[in-house]
Amino acid sequence: MDAAQVVDYGMLALIPPILAIGLAIWTKNIIVSLFISIIVSTTILNGWNPIVGFTSMIKDYMFVSLEDSMNTQALFMMVIIGGFVALLTQSGGAMAFTDMVTKKVNTRAKCEGGIWLGGLFVWFTDNGNSLIVGPIFEALAERLRVSREKFAYILDCTTSPICAMIPIIGWGVYAMSLIETELEVAGIHEVTSWDVFMQAVPLNFYAILTLLMAGIMAFTQWDYGPMLRAQNRAMKTGETLRAGGTPMRSETKKLELPKGVTPKIYTMIVPLVVLLVVMFSYLTAKGLWYTKVAGTDIRTAIASGFLCATLVLIAICVKEKIYDFNKCLSIITGGMSNMMFMCVVLVLAWSLSGVTKAIGTAAYLTEISQGLLNPALLPCIVFAIGAVMSLATGTSWGTMAILMPIALPMAITFGVSLPLISAAIISGSLYGDHCSPISDTTILASIGSACDHIDHFETQIPYATTVAVICLAMFLVAGWNPTPLMTLVAIIVLIAVIFTLHKIYVKKYGHEKDLVKA
Structure with a gap:
C-alpha cells in the first residue's frame, strides 16, 4: 500500500469513481458496483495481481475503514x-x-x-x-x-x-482547521480562520441555494425531469416506490x-x-x-x-x-x-474512499486542471474542480483537504478574496457529497426515506446540477466583484430557472395535482 501511494497512475486514477458510478447507474445495485470498483482498483494498485488485490481490499481498505x-x-x-x-x-x-x-x-x-x-x-x-x-x-x-x-x-x-x-460542529471545525493552516503558513495574523469561514457563509452559493431549492420544490411542487415522473407516478397510482425498486431498508409493514x-x-x-x-x-x-x-x-x-x-x-x-x-x-x-445492508454499503463506500486516495484520484484531477487557473477565474475554476472531484470520490472533506492547500495560497498570492475562495472550495465539495451515489449522506438519505438508492441518485442529480450550474456562473461573476449581494441574485436566478424547467417538463409529462386528504 505504501508503494502504491508513490506511483503515478495517470488516467488509471479515474477508474474507481468512473467504474463505481457507471456500474451503479447500469446495474442499479450499489453493493455490486462498489465491490467491483474496489476490487478492480486494488488489483491495479497491486501490480494487476487479482489475488493480491483481493486480499489487499480486505486487509488494507475494509479492515482499515473499520479501524477508524x-x-x-x-x-x-x-x-x-x-x-x-x-x-x-x-x-x-x-x-x-x-x-x-x-x-x-x-x-x-x-x-x-x-x-x-x-x-x-x-x-x-x-x-x-x-x-x-x-x-x-x-x-x-x-x-x-x-x-x-x-x-x-x-x-x-x-x-x-x-x-x-455551522462553525461549531464538525464541518465548520474541519474547514476552519484547513484554513488556519494556510493562514499560519502565509504568516497572516490580522484575520482568523473563524473570520474567513464566517465571511464565506453568505458566499456559499451551493449550500444556500440547495437548502432554498428543497423548500421551494416542497411547497410549490415545481418538479421537473425524472422527479416529476416519480411524483406523477406516486400521485396517480399510489406507488411511492417504483415497481421493482429496492428500498435501502425494510419498509414498514402494515401495523397490527x-x-x-x-x-x-x-x-x-x-x-x-x-x-x-x-x-x-x-x-x-x-x-x-x-x-x-x-x-x-x-x-x-x-x-x-x-x-x-x-x-x-x-x-x-x-x-x-x-x-x-x-x-x-x-x-x-x-x-x-x-x-446491516446500510452498514455494508457504508463500509464499501469508506473502502472506496481509501482506494481513490491511494490511487491518487483527487491529485490527478488537480494536476490536469492546474494550468487553467487564473486570478479572476480562480473561484469559478476551483468550484468546478471541487465539484468534479467530490462527485468522483464521494467525499467533501477529502476534496477540501486537497484543494485548501492549493487554492488558498494562490488566492493569497494573487490577492483574491480568501472568504470567496473558501466558499468556492466548500461549495464545490458539497456538490459531490450531496449527490454522488457513493457519498455516505446520499446513502443515508435513501435509507431514511426507504428509497431505492439509484432512483434517489438519478432523480436528485438534475436538481443538484441545476444548482451547480448557477453556482458556476455566480463564482465566475464574483471573481471580479465578490459581494454577498450575489447570493440574492443567485436566488432570483434559481427561482426563474426551476419555474421555467417545471413548465417545460409539465408539457412533456403532465402534472398530477396534489390531492387533499380528508
Whole structure:
C-alpha cells in the first residue's frame, strides 16, 4: 500500500469513481458496483495481481475503514437508531402522529414542507439527520403519496448543506482547521480562520441555494425531469416506490397492534422529547452554544439520546400493555438487523474512499486542471474542480483537504478574496457529497426515506446540477466583484430557472395535482 501511494497512475486514477458510478447507474445495485470498483482498483494498485488485490481490499481498505473510530462510532449509532425506529413504528405512536397531523398536514406539499423544516431543525448532524427525520414522516408521506425519490431528495438537501454553514460542529471545525493552516503558513495574523469561514457563509452559493431549492420544490411542487415522473407516478397510482425498486431498508409493514390497544401519540412524543433533551443536554455541557464541539461528542450525544429514548419507549410499551419486555427486545433487534445492508454499503463506500486516495484520484484531477487557473477565474475554476472531484470520490472533506492547500495560497498570492475562495472550495465539495451515489449522506438519505438508492441518485442529480450550474456562473461573476449581494441574485436566478424547467417538463409529462386528504 505504501508503494502504491508513490506511483503515478495517470488516467488509471479515474477508474474507481468512473467504474463505481457507471456500474451503479447500469446495474442499479450499489453493493455490486462498489465491490467491483474496489476490487478492480486494488488489483491495479497491486501490480494487476487479482489475488493480491483481493486480499489487499480486505486487509488494507475494509479492515482499515473499520479501524477508524469515527466510522465505528457511526456504525454503532446507526444500529442503535435502527432499533429505536423499529420499536417506535411498531408501538403505534407514528400511526397516531400521522392520524393527528394529517388533519392539518393534508396535502403532499405540506408534508414535504414539514420534512424540509424538520431537516432544518436537525442542523447539528449530517449523518444522523436523515435517520432522525425520515422515520417520523414516513407514514404520513406514504399516506399523502410523496414519492420516495422526493422524500430522499429533501432529506439529502438538509444534511451537509446546512452543516457546512455551522462553525461549531464538525464541518465548520474541519474547514476552519484547513484554513488556519494556510493562514499560519502565509504568516497572516490580522484575520482568523473563524473570520474567513464566517465571511464565506453568505458566499456559499451551493449550500444556500440547495437548502432554498428543497423548500421551494416542497411547497410549490415545481418538479421537473425524472422527479416529476416519480411524483406523477406516486400521485396517480399510489406507488411511492417504483415497481421493482429496492428500498435501502425494510419498509414498514402494515401495523397490527395487539387486540384492544389503541395507538397513542404520547408513545411517540415522549421518547422524542427524551431524545432531544438528552442529546442537547450533553451537547450543551460540551459547550455547544459558545464553542466548537468535537464530532465524537456529537455522535455520543446522538447515540445517548437514542439509547435513553429507547429505554423510555420500552417502559411505555410495557406500561400500556402494547408489548411485553421480550417482545420489545425482539422488535429492537429486528430493527437493528435491518440496518446491516446500510452498514455494508457504508463500509464499501469508506473502502472506496481509501482506494481513490491511494490511487491518487483527487491529485490527478488537480494536476490536469492546474494550468487553467487564473486570478479572476480562480473561484469559478476551483468550484468546478471541487465539484468534479467530490462527485468522483464521494467525499467533501477529502476534496477540501486537497484543494485548501492549493487554492488558498494562490488566492493569497494573487490577492483574491480568501472568504470567496473558501466558499468556492466548500461549495464545490458539497456538490459531490450531496449527490454522488457513493457519498455516505446520499446513502443515508435513501435509507431514511426507504428509497431505492439509484432512483434517489438519478432523480436528485438534475436538481443538484441545476444548482451547480448557477453556482458556476455566480463564482465566475464574483471573481471580479465578490459581494454577498450575489447570493440574492443567485436566488432570483434559481427561482426563474426551476419555474421555467417545471413548465417545460409539465408539457412533456403532465402534472398530477396534489390531492387533499380528508
